[in-house]
Amino acid sequence: MKRGLAEMLRGGVIMDVVDAGQAKVAEDAGAVAVMALERVPSDIRRDGGVARMSDPALIEGIKAAVTIPVMAKARIGHFAEAQVLEALGVDYIDESEVLTPADEANHIDKWGFTVPFVCGATNLGEALRRISEGAGMIRSKGEAGTGDIKEAVRHLREILGDIRRITQADPAERYAWAKNLQAPVGLVTEIAETGRLPVPLFCAGGIATPADAALVMQLGAEAAFVGSGIFKSSDPARFARAIVEATTHYRDAQIVAKVSRGLGEAMRGEDARTVETRLADRGW
Amino acid sequence: MMVADMSRATLGAEKADPAPVSHALSASLSIGVLALQGAVREHLGALDRLGLRGVEVRHPDHLAGVDGLIIPGGESTAISMLIESAGLREALAERLDGGMPAFGTCAGMILLATDVADGRPDQHFFAAIDIGVRRNAFGRQVDSFETDLAVEGLGAPLHGVFIRAPIVERVGPGVEVLASLDGFEGGPRPVVCRQGRVLVAAFHPELTTDTRLHRLFVTAVMEAKGDEGSATAGAR
Numbered sequence: 001m002k003r004g005l006a007e008m009l010r011g012g013v014i015m016d017v018v019d020a021g022q023a024k025v026a027e028d029a030g031a032v033a034v035m036a037l038e039r040v041p042s043d044i045r046r047d048g049g050v051a052r053m054s055d056p057a058l059i060e061g062i063k064a065a066v067t068i069p070v071m072a073k074a075r076i077g078h079f080a081e082a083q084v085l086e087a088l089g090v091d092y093i094d095e096s097e098v099l100t101p102a103d104e105a106n107h108i109d110k111w112g113f114t115v116p117f118v119c120g121a122t123n124l125g126e127a128l129r130r131i132s133e134g135a136g137m138i139r140s141k142g143e144a145g146t147g148d149i150k151e152a153v154r155h156l157r158e159i160l161g162d163i164r165r166i167t168q169a170d171p172a173e174r175y176a177w178a179k180n181l182q183a184p185v186g187l188v189t190e191i192a193e194t195g196r197l198p199v200p201l202f203c204a205g206g207i208a209t210p211a212d213a214a215l216v217m218q219l220g221a222e223a224a225f226v227g228s229g230i231f232k233s234s235d236p237a238r239f240a241r242a243i244v245e246a247t248t249h250y251r252d253a254q255i256v257a258k259v260s261r262g263l264g265e266a267m268r269g270e271d272a273r274t275v276e277t278r279l280a281d282r283g284w
Numbered sequence: 285m286m287v288a289d290m291s292r293a294t295l296g297a298e299k300a301d302p303a304p305v306s307h308a309l310s311a312s313l314s315i316g317v318l319a320l321q322g323a324v325r326e327h328l329g330a331l332d333r334l335g336l337r338g339v340e341v342r343h344p345d346h347l348a349g350v351d352g353l354i355i356p357g358g359e360s361t362a363i364s365m366l367i368e369s370a371g372l373r374e375a376l377a378e379r380l381d382g383g384m385p386a387f388g389t390c391a392g393m394i395l396l397a398t399d400v401a402d403g404r405p406d407q408h409f410f411a412a413i414d415i416g417v418r419r420n421a422f423g424r425q426v427d428s429f430e431t432d433l434a435v436e437g438l439g440a441p442l443h444g445v446f447i448r449a450p451i452v453e454r455v456g457p458g459v460e461v462l463a464s465l466d467g468f469e470g471g472p473r474p475v476v477c478r479q480g481r482v483l484v485a486a487f488h489p490e491l492t493t494d495t496r497l498h499r500l501f502v503t504a505v506m507e508a509k510g511d512e513g514s515a516t517a518g519a520r
Contacts, residue, residue, distance in 0.1 A: 004447045008357050011321040030365035
Protein backbone atom coordinates (compact mmCIF):
# COMPACT_ATOMS: atom_id res chain seq x y z
CA MET A 1 0.00 0.00 0.00
CA LYS A 2 2.72 2.47 0.94
CA ARG A 3 4.23 2.24 -2.49
CA GLY A 4 0.83 1.89 -4.14
CA LEU A 5 0.28 5.62 -4.61
CA ALA A 6 3.80 5.95 -5.99
CA GLU A 7 2.93 3.39 -8.68
CA MET A 8 -0.08 5.55 -9.59
CA LEU A 9 2.17 8.59 -10.09
CA ARG A 10 4.39 6.78 -12.58
CA GLY A 11 4.83 8.46 -15.94
CA GLY A 12 3.67 11.74 -14.43
CA VAL A 13 5.07 15.05 -13.21
CA ILE A 14 5.02 16.27 -9.60
CA MET A 15 5.37 20.06 -9.39
CA ASP A 16 6.64 22.34 -6.62
CA VAL A 17 4.05 25.02 -5.78
CA VAL A 18 4.11 27.81 -3.18
CA ASP A 19 0.44 28.82 -3.16
CA ALA A 20 -3.07 27.75 -4.21
CA GLY A 21 -2.82 29.70 -7.48
CA GLN A 22 0.30 27.83 -8.58
CA ALA A 23 -1.30 24.55 -7.47
CA LYS A 24 -4.21 25.23 -9.84
CA VAL A 25 -1.80 25.99 -12.69
CA ALA A 26 -0.05 22.68 -11.97
CA GLU A 27 -3.28 20.69 -11.90
CA ASP A 28 -4.55 22.39 -15.07
CA ALA A 29 -1.34 21.40 -16.82
CA GLY A 30 -1.81 17.72 -15.92
CA ALA A 31 0.47 17.37 -12.88
CA VAL A 32 -0.14 14.06 -11.05
CA ALA A 33 0.66 15.66 -7.67
CA VAL A 34 1.97 18.89 -6.19
CA MET A 35 4.67 19.52 -3.60
CA ALA A 36 3.55 22.28 -1.23
CA LEU A 37 6.40 24.47 0.01
CA GLU A 38 7.03 28.08 1.01
CA ARG A 39 9.86 28.76 -1.41
CA VAL A 40 11.03 26.86 -4.45
CA PRO A 41 14.59 25.50 -4.10
CA SER A 42 16.22 28.28 -6.15
CA ASP A 43 14.78 30.87 -3.73
CA ILE A 44 15.85 28.81 -0.71
CA ARG A 45 19.32 28.81 -2.22
CA ARG A 46 19.24 32.58 -2.82
CA ASP A 47 17.78 33.51 0.58
CA GLY A 48 19.95 31.27 2.74
CA GLY A 49 19.05 30.84 6.41
CA VAL A 50 17.38 27.74 7.85
CA ALA A 51 14.75 26.16 5.60
CA ARG A 52 11.97 24.38 7.53
CA MET A 53 8.61 22.65 7.05
CA SER A 54 5.94 24.93 5.53
CA ASP A 55 3.21 26.69 7.50
CA PRO A 56 0.25 24.29 7.91
CA ALA A 57 -2.09 27.04 6.68
CA LEU A 58 -0.23 27.12 3.37
CA ILE A 59 -0.42 23.34 3.01
CA GLU A 60 -4.13 23.33 3.85
CA GLY A 61 -4.80 26.12 1.34
CA ILE A 62 -3.09 24.09 -1.39
CA LYS A 63 -4.92 20.92 -0.38
CA ALA A 64 -8.23 22.75 -0.67
CA ALA A 65 -7.36 24.13 -4.12
CA VAL A 66 -6.68 20.85 -5.97
CA THR A 67 -8.04 17.30 -6.30
CA ILE A 68 -4.66 15.67 -7.01
CA PRO A 69 -2.37 14.36 -4.21
CA VAL A 70 -0.46 16.92 -2.14
CA MET A 71 3.05 16.27 -0.81
CA ALA A 72 5.03 18.35 1.67
CA LYS A 73 8.62 18.43 2.90
CA ALA A 74 10.04 17.67 6.33
CA ARG A 75 13.67 18.22 7.33
CA ILE A 76 15.94 15.18 7.32
CA GLY A 77 15.56 13.45 10.71
CA HIS A 78 12.84 15.84 11.90
CA PHE A 79 10.21 13.28 12.87
CA ALA A 80 8.12 15.88 14.70
CA GLU A 81 7.68 17.87 11.48
CA ALA A 82 6.68 14.60 9.81
CA GLN A 83 4.13 13.96 12.56
CA VAL A 84 2.62 17.39 11.92
CA LEU A 85 2.44 16.73 8.18
CA GLU A 86 0.79 13.37 8.81
CA ALA A 87 -1.73 15.06 11.11
CA LEU A 88 -2.49 17.55 8.32
CA GLY A 89 -3.38 14.66 6.04
CA VAL A 90 -0.79 15.19 3.31
CA ASP A 91 -0.59 12.33 0.81
CA TYR A 92 3.21 11.99 0.86
CA ILE A 93 6.06 13.34 2.97
CA ASP A 94 9.35 14.23 1.28
CA GLU A 95 12.18 13.91 3.80
CA SER A 96 14.19 16.41 1.88
CA GLU A 97 17.76 17.65 1.62
CA VAL A 98 16.35 20.90 0.21
CA LEU A 99 15.42 21.84 3.79
CA THR A 100 18.13 22.28 6.44
CA PRO A 101 18.76 18.87 8.08
CA ALA A 102 17.65 18.44 11.70
CA ASP A 103 19.72 15.33 12.43
CA GLU A 104 23.20 14.80 11.03
CA ALA A 105 23.31 11.07 11.80
CA ASN A 106 19.80 9.67 11.48
CA HIS A 107 16.93 9.86 9.05
CA ILE A 108 13.31 9.56 10.17
CA ASP A 109 12.18 6.03 11.10
CA LYS A 110 9.53 5.98 8.42
CA TRP A 111 8.04 2.61 9.42
CA GLY A 112 6.37 4.37 12.34
CA PHE A 113 4.12 6.38 10.01
CA THR A 114 0.99 5.54 8.02
CA VAL A 115 1.66 8.24 5.43
CA PRO A 116 4.20 7.17 2.79
CA PHE A 117 7.58 8.88 2.40
CA VAL A 118 9.76 9.80 -0.54
CA CYS A 119 13.50 10.32 0.02
CA GLY A 120 16.34 11.55 -2.15
CA ALA A 121 19.40 9.48 -3.06
CA THR A 122 22.60 10.08 -4.99
CA ASN A 123 23.59 6.42 -5.26
CA LEU A 124 22.21 2.92 -4.73
CA GLY A 125 23.52 2.52 -1.18
CA GLU A 126 21.76 5.68 -0.07
CA ALA A 127 18.57 4.57 -1.85
CA LEU A 128 18.60 1.17 -0.11
CA ARG A 129 19.28 2.71 3.31
CA ARG A 130 16.25 4.97 2.82
CA ILE A 131 14.13 1.97 1.73
CA SER A 132 15.26 0.00 4.78
CA GLU A 133 14.06 2.94 6.91
CA GLY A 134 10.64 2.67 5.25
CA ALA A 135 10.70 5.02 2.23
CA GLY A 136 8.02 4.09 -0.32
CA MET A 137 9.58 5.99 -3.19
CA ILE A 138 13.10 7.12 -4.08
CA ARG A 139 13.99 10.15 -6.16
CA SER A 140 17.36 11.22 -7.42
CA LYS A 141 18.53 14.29 -5.53
CA GLY A 142 20.03 16.10 -8.45
CA GLU A 143 21.12 19.58 -7.42
CA ALA A 144 17.84 21.29 -6.54
CA GLY A 145 17.24 24.86 -7.61
CA THR A 146 20.02 24.99 -10.20
CA GLY A 147 18.10 24.10 -13.36
CA ASP A 148 21.22 22.05 -14.19
CA ILE A 149 20.39 18.45 -15.03
CA LYS A 150 23.88 16.95 -14.77
CA GLU A 151 23.66 15.91 -11.11
CA ALA A 152 20.30 14.14 -11.60
CA VAL A 153 21.78 12.33 -14.58
CA ARG A 154 24.79 11.33 -12.48
CA HIS A 155 22.55 9.99 -9.69
CA LEU A 156 20.27 8.04 -12.03
CA ARG A 157 23.25 6.52 -13.81
CA GLU A 158 24.84 5.60 -10.46
CA ILE A 159 21.68 3.95 -9.13
CA LEU A 160 20.59 2.20 -12.32
CA GLY A 161 24.14 1.25 -13.29
CA ASP A 162 24.70 -0.52 -9.98
CA ILE A 163 21.32 -2.25 -10.31
CA ARG A 164 22.41 -3.61 -13.71
CA ARG A 165 25.76 -4.72 -12.30
CA ILE A 166 24.09 -6.51 -9.37
CA THR A 167 21.86 -8.49 -11.72
CA GLN A 168 25.04 -9.72 -13.41
CA ALA A 169 26.82 -10.56 -10.16
CA ASP A 170 27.48 -14.06 -8.88
CA PRO A 171 25.15 -14.80 -5.90
CA ALA A 172 28.23 -15.08 -3.66
CA GLU A 173 29.15 -11.50 -4.55
CA ARG A 174 25.91 -10.05 -3.17
CA TYR A 175 27.37 -9.92 0.34
CA ALA A 176 30.26 -7.79 -0.84
CA TRP A 177 27.80 -5.59 -2.73
CA ALA A 178 25.82 -5.15 0.50
CA LYS A 179 28.99 -4.36 2.41
CA ASN A 180 30.22 -1.84 -0.13
CA LEU A 181 26.82 -0.19 -0.52
CA GLN A 182 26.33 -0.19 3.28
CA ALA A 183 22.89 -1.63 2.65
CA PRO A 184 20.93 -4.74 3.76
CA VAL A 185 21.82 -7.89 1.83
CA GLY A 186 18.10 -8.76 1.57
CA LEU A 187 17.46 -5.71 -0.56
CA VAL A 188 20.53 -6.45 -2.69
CA THR A 189 19.21 -9.98 -3.26
CA GLU A 190 15.84 -8.60 -4.25
CA ILE A 191 17.45 -6.32 -6.82
CA ALA A 192 19.48 -9.24 -8.15
CA GLU A 193 16.27 -11.22 -8.64
CA THR A 194 13.99 -8.50 -10.04
CA GLY A 195 16.44 -6.15 -11.75
CA ARG A 196 14.63 -3.21 -10.19
CA LEU A 197 14.66 -1.05 -7.10
CA PRO A 198 12.04 -2.42 -4.64
CA VAL A 199 10.11 0.90 -4.83
CA PRO A 200 9.54 3.32 -7.73
CA LEU A 201 12.53 5.47 -8.76
CA PHE A 202 11.65 9.03 -9.72
CA CYS A 203 13.90 11.87 -10.86
CA ALA A 204 14.28 15.23 -9.11
CA GLY A 205 16.71 18.11 -9.15
CA GLY A 206 17.50 20.22 -12.18
CA ILE A 207 14.71 19.48 -14.69
CA ALA A 208 14.04 22.76 -16.56
CA THR A 209 12.88 21.79 -20.06
CA PRO A 210 10.74 19.15 -21.81
CA ALA A 211 13.92 17.60 -23.22
CA ASP A 212 15.35 17.33 -19.68
CA ALA A 213 12.25 15.31 -18.74
CA ALA A 214 12.60 13.10 -21.83
CA LEU A 215 16.29 12.55 -20.97
CA VAL A 216 15.72 11.33 -17.42
CA MET A 217 12.75 9.17 -18.41
CA GLN A 218 14.84 7.48 -21.10
CA LEU A 219 17.61 6.94 -18.55
CA GLY A 220 15.10 4.95 -16.48
CA ALA A 221 13.33 7.36 -14.14
CA GLU A 222 9.67 6.42 -13.65
CA ALA A 223 8.32 9.96 -13.09
CA ALA A 224 9.66 13.49 -12.72
CA PHE A 225 9.68 16.05 -9.92
CA VAL A 226 10.00 19.60 -11.23
CA GLY A 227 10.80 22.31 -8.71
CA SER A 228 11.98 25.74 -9.75
CA GLY A 229 11.91 24.75 -13.45
CA ILE A 230 8.25 25.61 -13.92
CA PHE A 231 7.51 28.69 -11.85
CA LYS A 232 10.91 30.30 -12.56
CA SER A 233 10.35 30.03 -16.32
CA SER A 234 8.92 32.83 -18.45
CA ASP A 235 5.55 31.04 -18.98
CA PRO A 236 4.81 28.57 -16.15
CA ALA A 237 1.50 27.27 -17.53
CA ARG A 238 3.05 26.42 -20.91
CA PHE A 239 6.24 25.00 -19.42
CA ALA A 240 4.20 22.85 -17.04
CA ARG A 241 2.06 21.44 -19.82
CA ALA A 242 5.04 20.90 -22.13
CA ILE A 243 6.99 19.02 -19.45
CA VAL A 244 3.94 16.84 -18.71
CA GLU A 245 3.60 15.91 -22.38
CA ALA A 246 7.32 15.27 -22.79
CA THR A 247 7.26 12.99 -19.73
CA THR A 248 4.44 10.90 -21.24
CA HIS A 249 5.82 10.79 -24.78
CA TYR A 250 9.49 10.69 -23.78
CA ARG A 251 10.48 8.34 -26.59
CA ASP A 252 8.69 10.35 -29.26
CA ALA A 253 11.11 13.09 -30.31
CA GLN A 254 8.50 14.59 -32.66
CA ILE A 255 6.22 15.32 -29.71
CA VAL A 256 9.08 16.59 -27.52
CA ALA A 257 10.05 18.90 -30.40
CA LYS A 258 6.48 20.08 -30.82
CA VAL A 259 5.98 20.97 -27.16
CA SER A 260 9.43 22.63 -26.95
CA ARG A 261 8.82 24.96 -29.89
CA GLY A 262 8.51 28.65 -28.97
CA LEU A 263 8.22 27.85 -25.30
CA GLY A 264 10.03 30.97 -24.06
CA GLU A 265 12.79 31.31 -21.50
CA ALA A 266 13.57 28.36 -19.24
CA MET A 267 14.67 29.22 -15.70
CA ARG A 268 18.05 30.90 -15.85
CA GLY A 269 19.77 28.43 -13.56
CA GLU A 270 23.39 28.04 -12.53
CA ASP A 271 26.09 25.45 -13.03
CA ALA A 272 25.68 22.80 -10.33
CA ARG A 273 29.50 22.56 -10.07
CA THR A 274 29.90 26.15 -8.92
CA VAL A 275 27.05 26.49 -6.39
CA GLU A 276 28.10 27.49 -2.88
CA THR A 277 25.90 25.00 -1.01
CA ARG A 278 25.58 21.51 -2.42
CA LEU A 279 22.20 20.29 -1.21
CA ALA A 280 22.78 16.77 -2.55
CA ASP A 281 25.55 16.24 0.01
CA ARG A 282 22.96 16.37 2.79
CA GLY A 283 21.73 12.90 3.85
CA TRP A 284 23.63 9.91 5.19
CA MET B 285 -0.90 -2.12 5.45
CA MET B 286 -0.17 -5.79 4.98
CA VAL B 287 1.74 -5.33 1.76
CA ALA B 288 3.70 -2.29 2.93
CA ASP B 289 6.81 -4.33 3.46
CA MET B 290 6.38 -6.63 0.51
CA SER B 291 8.43 -6.05 -2.57
CA ARG B 292 7.09 -5.07 -5.94
CA ALA B 293 8.05 -8.45 -7.25
CA THR B 294 6.37 -10.60 -4.67
CA LEU B 295 3.18 -8.64 -4.02
CA GLY B 296 0.37 -11.19 -3.87
CA ALA B 297 2.64 -13.92 -5.19
CA GLU B 298 1.31 -16.35 -2.64
CA LYS B 299 -1.73 -16.79 -4.86
CA ALA B 300 -1.12 -19.23 -7.64
CA ASP B 301 -1.69 -17.83 -11.09
CA PRO B 302 -4.40 -19.46 -13.15
CA ALA B 303 -3.24 -21.16 -16.29
CA PRO B 304 -2.73 -18.92 -19.31
CA VAL B 305 -5.81 -18.22 -21.40
CA SER B 306 -6.08 -21.11 -23.80
CA HIS B 307 -8.29 -20.49 -26.74
CA ALA B 308 -7.69 -20.60 -30.45
CA LEU B 309 -8.45 -16.89 -30.57
CA SER B 310 -6.11 -15.80 -27.78
CA ALA B 311 -3.04 -15.99 -29.99
CA SER B 312 -4.51 -13.41 -32.34
CA LEU B 313 -5.88 -11.18 -29.57
CA SER B 314 -4.52 -7.69 -29.27
CA ILE B 315 -5.27 -6.01 -25.96
CA GLY B 316 -4.35 -2.37 -25.56
CA VAL B 317 -3.30 -0.62 -22.36
CA LEU B 318 -3.77 3.14 -22.39
CA ALA B 319 -0.16 4.13 -21.70
CA LEU B 320 -0.28 7.85 -20.97
CA GLN B 321 0.31 7.77 -17.22
CA GLY B 322 -0.10 5.45 -14.23
CA ALA B 323 0.18 1.72 -13.57
CA VAL B 324 0.70 0.72 -17.21
CA ARG B 325 3.48 -1.80 -16.60
CA GLU B 326 1.43 -3.72 -14.03
CA HIS B 327 -1.43 -4.26 -16.50
CA LEU B 328 1.00 -5.36 -19.19
CA GLY B 329 2.44 -7.78 -16.62
CA ALA B 330 -1.00 -9.20 -15.85
CA LEU B 331 -1.65 -9.80 -19.55
CA ASP B 332 1.77 -11.40 -19.86
CA ARG B 333 0.95 -13.81 -17.03
CA LEU B 334 -2.16 -14.81 -18.97
CA GLY B 335 0.03 -15.57 -21.97
CA LEU B 336 -1.10 -12.49 -23.88
CA ARG B 337 0.87 -9.57 -25.20
CA GLY B 338 -0.43 -6.12 -24.35
CA VAL B 339 -0.10 -3.19 -26.70
CA GLU B 340 0.76 0.26 -25.35
CA VAL B 341 -1.71 2.84 -26.64
CA ARG B 342 -0.43 6.42 -26.81
CA HIS B 343 -1.58 7.51 -30.23
CA PRO B 344 -4.82 7.14 -32.23
CA ASP B 345 -3.02 4.78 -34.65
CA HIS B 346 -2.25 2.39 -31.79
CA LEU B 347 -5.95 2.12 -31.02
CA ALA B 348 -6.98 0.98 -34.47
CA GLY B 349 -5.69 -2.59 -34.11
CA VAL B 350 -6.74 -3.46 -30.56
CA ASP B 351 -9.62 -5.80 -29.71
CA GLY B 352 -10.08 -4.37 -26.22
CA LEU B 353 -8.60 -1.65 -24.04
CA ILE B 354 -7.48 -1.45 -20.41
CA ILE B 355 -7.46 2.00 -18.80
CA PRO B 356 -5.09 1.83 -15.82
CA GLY B 357 -5.00 3.49 -12.43
CA GLY B 358 -3.23 6.82 -12.25
CA GLU B 359 -4.43 10.41 -11.92
CA SER B 360 -7.67 10.73 -13.87
CA THR B 361 -7.21 14.49 -14.37
CA ALA B 362 -3.75 14.02 -15.89
CA ILE B 363 -4.83 11.04 -18.04
CA SER B 364 -7.85 13.01 -19.25
CA MET B 365 -5.68 15.96 -20.31
CA LEU B 366 -3.20 13.65 -22.03
CA ILE B 367 -6.02 11.87 -23.92
CA GLU B 368 -7.00 15.26 -25.28
CA SER B 369 -3.49 16.41 -26.21
CA ALA B 370 -2.60 13.07 -27.81
CA GLY B 371 -5.66 13.43 -30.06
CA LEU B 372 -7.11 10.23 -28.62
CA ARG B 373 -10.48 11.54 -27.45
CA GLU B 374 -12.48 11.10 -30.65
CA ALA B 375 -10.87 7.80 -31.57
CA LEU B 376 -11.50 6.41 -28.09
CA ALA B 377 -15.12 7.63 -28.01
CA GLU B 378 -15.73 6.12 -31.43
CA ARG B 379 -14.30 2.72 -30.47
CA LEU B 380 -16.16 2.64 -27.15
CA ASP B 381 -19.43 3.64 -28.84
CA GLY B 382 -18.77 0.89 -31.36
CA GLY B 383 -18.73 -1.69 -28.55
CA MET B 384 -15.01 -2.16 -27.97
CA PRO B 385 -14.59 -4.11 -24.68
CA ALA B 386 -12.92 -2.02 -21.97
CA PHE B 387 -11.58 -2.60 -18.46
CA GLY B 388 -11.00 0.41 -16.20
CA THR B 389 -9.32 0.30 -12.80
CA CYS B 390 -9.59 3.25 -10.36
CA ALA B 391 -8.82 6.25 -12.61
CA GLY B 392 -9.86 4.05 -15.54
CA MET B 393 -13.23 3.47 -13.86
CA ILE B 394 -13.68 7.24 -13.57
CA LEU B 395 -12.88 7.78 -17.25
CA LEU B 396 -15.40 5.11 -18.33
CA ALA B 397 -18.20 6.39 -16.06
CA THR B 398 -21.24 8.37 -17.16
CA ASP B 399 -21.24 11.02 -14.48
CA VAL B 400 -18.47 12.09 -12.14
CA ALA B 401 -18.72 14.17 -8.98
CA ASP B 402 -15.76 16.13 -7.58
CA GLY B 403 -13.96 15.99 -10.90
CA ARG B 404 -12.68 18.93 -12.86
CA PRO B 405 -15.09 20.76 -15.19
CA ASP B 406 -12.83 20.12 -18.19
CA GLN B 407 -12.34 16.43 -17.41
CA HIS B 408 -13.71 14.11 -20.10
CA PHE B 409 -15.70 10.95 -19.39
CA PHE B 410 -16.61 8.35 -21.98
CA ALA B 411 -19.98 7.17 -20.57
CA ALA B 412 -19.17 3.58 -21.54
CA ILE B 413 -20.86 2.23 -18.41
CA ASP B 414 -23.97 3.70 -16.79
CA ILE B 415 -22.61 4.49 -13.34
CA GLY B 416 -22.12 7.70 -11.38
CA VAL B 417 -18.87 7.97 -9.38
CA ARG B 418 -17.33 10.41 -6.93
CA ARG B 419 -13.56 10.94 -7.08
CA ASN B 420 -11.25 10.24 -4.12
CA ALA B 421 -14.30 9.65 -1.99
CA PHE B 422 -12.86 6.95 0.25
CA GLY B 423 -10.39 9.59 1.38
CA ARG B 424 -6.81 10.74 1.05
CA GLN B 425 -3.81 8.43 0.90
CA VAL B 426 -3.73 7.90 4.65
CA ASP B 427 -7.24 6.47 4.30
CA SER B 428 -6.32 4.06 1.52
CA PHE B 429 -6.84 0.45 2.49
CA GLU B 430 -6.76 -3.20 1.47
CA THR B 431 -9.46 -5.78 1.92
CA ASP B 432 -10.59 -9.17 0.62
CA LEU B 433 -13.62 -9.03 -1.66
CA ALA B 434 -16.14 -11.64 -2.74
CA VAL B 435 -16.53 -11.14 -6.48
CA GLU B 436 -19.47 -12.85 -8.16
CA GLY B 437 -18.34 -15.74 -10.32
CA LEU B 438 -14.70 -15.68 -9.20
CA GLY B 439 -14.80 -18.17 -6.30
CA ALA B 440 -12.15 -17.45 -3.64
CA PRO B 441 -12.02 -13.84 -2.38
CA LEU B 442 -10.01 -11.31 -4.37
CA HIS B 443 -7.56 -9.02 -2.59
CA GLY B 444 -8.50 -5.40 -3.30
CA VAL B 445 -5.91 -2.59 -2.97
CA PHE B 446 -7.80 0.72 -2.70
CA ILE B 447 -5.81 3.94 -3.21
CA ARG B 448 -7.73 7.21 -3.12
CA ALA B 449 -10.46 5.18 -4.76
CA PRO B 450 -13.62 6.50 -6.42
CA ILE B 451 -17.00 5.61 -4.92
CA VAL B 452 -19.86 4.38 -7.11
CA GLU B 453 -22.89 6.45 -6.11
CA ARG B 454 -25.34 5.48 -8.83
CA VAL B 455 -25.79 2.26 -10.77
CA GLY B 456 -27.90 2.30 -13.93
CA PRO B 457 -30.49 -0.41 -14.70
CA GLY B 458 -28.30 -2.30 -17.18
CA VAL B 459 -25.31 -2.56 -14.85
CA GLU B 460 -24.39 -5.71 -12.88
CA VAL B 461 -22.70 -5.20 -9.52
CA LEU B 462 -20.15 -8.02 -9.16
CA ALA B 463 -18.71 -6.94 -5.79
CA SER B 464 -19.54 -4.44 -3.06
CA LEU B 465 -18.06 -3.16 0.17
CA ASP B 466 -20.14 -3.01 3.33
CA GLY B 467 -19.89 -0.63 6.23
CA PHE B 468 -20.86 2.63 4.54
CA GLU B 469 -23.71 4.97 5.28
CA GLY B 470 -26.54 4.37 2.83
CA GLY B 471 -25.71 0.70 2.24
CA PRO B 472 -23.03 -1.30 0.41
CA ARG B 473 -20.77 0.45 -2.12
CA PRO B 474 -20.31 -1.28 -5.49
CA VAL B 475 -16.61 -1.77 -6.30
CA VAL B 476 -16.73 -4.07 -9.34
CA CYS B 477 -19.36 -3.37 -12.02
CA ARG B 478 -20.04 -4.64 -15.51
CA GLN B 479 -22.29 -3.54 -18.32
CA GLY B 480 -22.06 -5.59 -21.48
CA ARG B 481 -18.35 -5.80 -22.26
CA VAL B 482 -17.26 -2.92 -20.08
CA LEU B 483 -15.79 -3.94 -16.72
CA VAL B 484 -14.70 -1.50 -14.00
CA ALA B 485 -13.06 -1.85 -10.57
CA ALA B 486 -12.63 0.90 -7.97
CA PHE B 487 -9.41 -0.74 -6.77
CA HIS B 488 -6.14 -1.97 -8.32
CA PRO B 489 -6.15 -5.65 -9.34
CA GLU B 490 -2.98 -4.82 -11.32
CA LEU B 491 -1.04 -4.32 -8.07
CA THR B 492 -1.44 -7.96 -7.08
CA THR B 493 -0.56 -11.05 -9.09
CA ASP B 494 -4.16 -12.31 -9.03
CA THR B 495 -5.22 -12.14 -12.69
CA ARG B 496 -8.81 -13.36 -12.35
CA LEU B 497 -10.41 -10.00 -13.20
CA HIS B 498 -8.09 -9.61 -16.19
CA ARG B 499 -9.10 -13.09 -17.29
CA LEU B 500 -12.77 -12.12 -17.00
CA PHE B 501 -12.08 -9.15 -19.24
CA VAL B 502 -10.07 -11.17 -21.74
CA THR B 503 -12.96 -13.64 -21.98
CA ALA B 504 -15.27 -10.74 -22.91
CA VAL B 505 -12.76 -9.58 -25.53
CA MET B 506 -12.63 -13.09 -27.01
CA GLU B 507 -16.42 -13.26 -27.11
CA ALA B 508 -16.61 -9.89 -28.83
CA LYS B 509 -14.03 -10.99 -31.35
CA GLY B 510 -15.88 -14.28 -31.89
CA ASP B 511 -19.14 -12.40 -32.52
CA GLU B 512 -17.39 -10.12 -34.94
CA GLY B 513 -15.92 -13.12 -36.75
CA SER B 514 -19.28 -14.88 -37.07
CA ALA B 515 -20.99 -11.64 -38.12
CA THR B 516 -18.42 -11.25 -40.90
CA ALA B 517 -18.82 -14.90 -41.87
CA GLY B 518 -22.62 -14.48 -41.92
CA ALA B 519 -22.37 -11.46 -44.17
CA ARG B 520 -20.39 -13.36 -46.76
